[in-house]
Amino acid sequence: MLDVRTAMRRSAGFHADLIAVRSQGRQLSYGQAWSRGCRLANALLSLGLTPGERVGVLEDNSIEAADFYLAAVIGGFVRVPLYRRNAVTSHEHMLRHTGCKAVVVTGEHAHELDGLDAKIDGLRVVVRGADYEQWLASFPDADPDPAIALDDLFIIRHSAGTSGQPKGVSYTHRAWMSATRDWFYQVPPVNPGDLMLHVAPISHGSGYLFLPVWLGGGCNILEPAFNAAVAVELLEDDGVAYFFAVPTMLADIVTHVGGRRLDVPSLKVVMISGAPISAKTAQAAHEVFGDTLHQMYGQTEAVPVTFMGPREWFATRPGSAPLLSAGRVMPFAEVEIRGEGNKPVPAGEEGEIALRCEGQMTGIWDDPGQTARRMVDGWVLTGDVGRLDANGYLYVVDRVDDMIVSGGFNIWPAELERVIATLPGVREVVVFGAPHEHWGETPVAEVLLEDGAELREAAVIEACRASLGSYKRPGRVVFRTEPFPRSPVGKLQRKVIREPYWAGHERRVSGA
Numbered sequence: 001m002l003d004v005r006t007a008m009r010r011s012a013g014f015h016a017d018l019i020a021v022r023s024q025g026r027q028l029s030y031g032q033a034w035s036r037g038c039r040l041a042n043a044l045l046s047l048g049l050t051p052g053e054r055v056g057v058l059e060d061n062s063i064e065a066a067d068f069y070l071a072a073v074i075g076g077f078v079r080v081p082l083y084r085r086n087a088v089t090s091h092e093h094m095l096r097h098t099g100c101k102a103v104v105v106t107g108e109h110a111h112e113l114d115g116l117d118a119k120i121d122g123l124r125v126v127v128r129g130a131d132y133e134q135w136l137a138s139f140p141d142a143d144p145d146p147a148i149a150l151d152d153l154f155i156i157r158h159s160a161g162t163s164g165q166p167k168g169v170s171y172t173h174r175a176w177m178s179a180t181r182d183w184f185y186q187v188p189p190v191n192p193g194d195l196m197l198h199v200a201p202i203s204h205g206s207g208y209l210f211l212p213v214w215l216g217g218g219c220n221i222l223e224p225a226f227n228a229a230v231a232v233e234l235l236e237d238d239g240v241a242y243f244f245a246v247p248t249m250l251a252d253i254v255t256h257v258g259g260r261r262l263d264v265p266s267l268k269v270v271m272i273s274g275a276p277i278s279a280k281t282a283q284a285a286h287e288v289f290g291d292t293l294h295q296m297y298g299q300t301e302a303v304p305v306t307f308m309g310p311r312e313w314f315a316t317r318p319g320s321a322p323l324l325s326a327g328r329v330m331p332f333a334e335v336e337i338r339g340e341g342n343k344p345v346p347a348g349e350e351g352e353i354a355l356r357c358e359g360q361m362t363g364i365w366d367d368p369g370q371t372a373r374r375m376v377d378g379w380v381l382t383g384d385v386g387r388l389d390a391n392g393y394l395y396v397v398d399r400v401d402d403m404i405v406s407g408g409f410n411i412w413p414a415e416l417e418r419v420i421a422t423l424p425g426v427r428e429v430v431v432f433g434a435p436h437e438h439w440g441e442t443p444v445a446e447v448l449l450e451d452g453a454e455l456r457e458a459a460v461i462e463a464c465r466a467s468l469g470s471y472k473r474p475g476r477v478v479f480r481t482e483p484f485p486r487s488p489v490g491k492l493q494r495k496v497i498r499e500p501y502w503a504g505h506e507r508r509v510s511g512a
Contacts, residue, residue, distance in 0.1 A: 003148045003173040005073045007215055009034070015217040018192055021066040023222040028063065030217075035141040037070025042139040044075055047124050049101050051076030051146035054156065056095050056103035058082040058112065061198055061222035064128055067136070068104055069202065069210065076146040079155045080168075081203030083487075088112055093165050096120050098156050098365055104128065150174040156365050157204075157300055168365030169300045179303060179359025180211045182332050186307050187294055188268045190216025194241040195266075197234055199226040199249065200490060205274045206244040208303070213242065226490065228256040239266040246274035246490040250285045251427065255450070259287055267292050273304075275491050276396055276414065278421045279323050286314055297326035297394060302360035302380040305333035306394045317391060324418075325393040326386075333357040334379075337388050342376060350397055353384045385412065402494065404433035406441050411472055413443065413494075419467045420445055420460055425453025428484055431474065432498035442475030446497060448484060455479070 002010070012020075016031040028036065044055065055077045059065050072079040080098050082091050091113060095103055102124040105113050110127045117125045154173045158166040171179075184190070196213040198220060200206040213220050221240070223230065226249055234240055245253075250272065270285075272295045286293055295313060296304040308327035315322060322328075329335045334356040339345040342354075356379045363371035374381055385397045398412035405411075413431035420429045428448045436442040449455060457477040464473035485493045 001150060001174060001177055003150050003152070004154055004176055004211065005076065005148050005173075007177065008070070008073055008211070009143070011215050011217065015192060018217055019219045020214065021063060021220050021222065022195075023061065023063045023066075024224070026063050027219075028066070033066060033070060034074075036067050036136065037074050038141040038143050039136050039139045040067050040071035041075035041077075041144055042142070043136065044071060044077065044102060044126075045144060046139065047102060047126075049075070049077065051148070052078065052152065054078045054080050054098045054100045056080040056082055056091075056098075056100045057203070058084065058091065058103065058105040058109045059128075059203075060084060060106065060109075060224040061202055062106070062224060063222070064106065064132065065202060065222060066220070075144060076148050076152070078153045081155075081157060081201075081207075083158070083203065084109065084201070088114075088116075090166060092116055092119065094158055094168070095123060097165075098168055102126055148173065150177075153362075159300055167367065167370060169361045170363055170365050172362055175359050175362065176211070178332070178357070179208065180215070182304050182330060182357070182359050183208050183271075183296070184212045185330065185332070186309060187271075190218045190242070192217030194218040194268075195221055195239060196242040196244075197221045197223070197231070197238075197240045198244065199223045199231050200244055200246065200274075205246065209242060209244055209271065218242070226252075228252040232257060232262065235264050235267065236262055240264070241266050241268045242271065243267065243269070244271045244273070247272060247277040247281055248275070248428070248486065248490050248492065250277070251281050254281070254284045254288050255427070257288060259284060261290065262288055264289070264292070269294050271296070273297070276326070278418065280421050282313070282323065286310065295327050297396065298355070298357075299380070299382055299384075300361075301374065301382070302333075302355040302357050304359070305330060305335055305355045305357050320389050320391045320393045321395075322393060324395060325389075326396050327394060328392045329388075329394065330357075332359075335388060335394055336379070337386060338381070342381075347388055347390045350385060350387045352400060353382045353386045353394070353396070354379045355382060356380065402432070404441050404443055406433070406436070406439045406443065406471065406475075411443055415468055415472060416443055416445060416464050416474065419464050420447065423455060423460065423463055425449050425455050427453075428492070430484060430492055430494055430497050432494055432501075434476070434498065434501035436475060439475070443473070444476045444478065444498070444501060445474040446478045446480055446484070448480045 012030045012034040020030040020033040021028045104126045107129045117123045154176045156168045198206045270292045291310040293310045297306040298304040306327035336344045336354045337351040339351040383400045398414040416431045427450045431445045433441040434444045460477045
């Protein structure tokens with residue numbers, strides 16, 4: 001197996017004259033992109049950085065983002081992506097605890113890092129301002145060619161949680177190359193010239209597809225932010241072959257086009273990940289995109305582990321419900337459901353999902369205690385609750401820490417969300433626990449309706465009672481007029497939504 005740098009350098013040579021990157025009316029050939037990456041790598045080396053040291057980055061998708069991706073690879077630096085719209089305290093924590101010696105930031109985001117170079121000893125803040133092109137051209141494009149081993153660290157990606165300090169998830173070159181193989185193992189191969197559209201930041205889920213497209217001679221199109229209208233225009237007019245989306249993006253596109261089938265003959269794969277997708281959204285997206293939808297499941301700590309293409313996803317199989325699943329266990333992965341004492345349980349029983357694959361983390365950066373809790377005998381404990389059927393399909397039920405305990409009964413929010421999402425007019429729904437004087441906690445459902453739709457609280461409660469039983473129903477339904485808050489990568493932020501309901505409570509659990 002090759003390390004990431006060697007594999008990318010070889011592809012740059014094979015495809016020197018093909019277009020490698022496009023963004024906002026600009027494009028670079030493989031040769032040009034590699035040359036710019038070498039220049040930026042040499043610029044970072046000139047600051048006194050050495051291969052193996054951590055370098056942070058705060059940016060949107062752009063030509064310059066490709067420069068940094070390549071520079072980190074070429075110079076042997078460990079990339080530490082920061083997430084836009086995070087608080088400055090999160091940026092400071094990520095840079096400080098990973099020991100970053102430098103951070104590269106775009107001019108528009110530079111204010112978010114104001115003063116951090118004074119707070120963090122030895123940190124250099126490199127701002128990509130108006131003079132960036134002139135500055136970059138002042139450094140040589142000779143390849144520094146540092147020694148890189150497969151088990152050297154490649155990247156530290158942080159969990160994007162909204163409570164507690166983000167945890168740094170460490171990946172080696174070996175693990176990242178394995179994940180690259182597995183992401184594309186069950187999809188149509190990349191042909192030279194194929195276009196990959198990134199509307200989600202390459203610092204997160206969409207970034208997993210940057211490398212396989214580069215290695216195949218394709219072109220990565222980097223959009224700075226998601227906009228449904230722009231995404232549809234690019235998909236229909238530019239001949240895009242690959243597209244990564246979280247479920248909320250798909251729902252927005254379906255709404256934007258009114259459910260009509262898109263004219264996308266070049267589209268091979270819409271890769272869906274990052275959050276569970278409802279059956280309603282999946283079926284609507286299938287009408288819009290046809291047989292291009294692919295779903296995978298994994299976590300930042302281990303990915304991918306289950307997979308499913310369109311002909312499997314929307315088919316029937318005795319003993320399974322593919323439409324409701326997160327896909328089937330992949331050939332290079334292992335999935336177990338763990339019960340009491342961290343012991344595997346039989347097929348069909350619920351428990352914590354445990355994963356093991358070649359493309360998984362080495363551990364939580366500089367946190368042996370957290371690593372020991374999350375990795376047991378080489379298995380990653382996900383914190384997700386699920387079940388595995390006899391055919392190998394995985395069903396994600398909920399998060400361990402999202403469970404609601406009401407009157408002594410355990411209630412998983414996802415169960416209620418699945419029922420409510422099927423009601424006419426419901427666009428999105430989030431269910432969470434709120435304090436209750438008698439029951440300890442009660443489920444609250446916040447619902448966002450489609451424009452012009454009407455729905456009554458009693459109808460929502462009755463639908464849950466009829467489908468799930470008398471105790472698995474919301475104690476309260478709140479109809480929203482504003483979109484739900486989302487993380488920088490498009491995930492619904494359940495903890496942010498529920499926080500006002502717990503004002504004045506020290507803990508986010510409540511006893512009867």
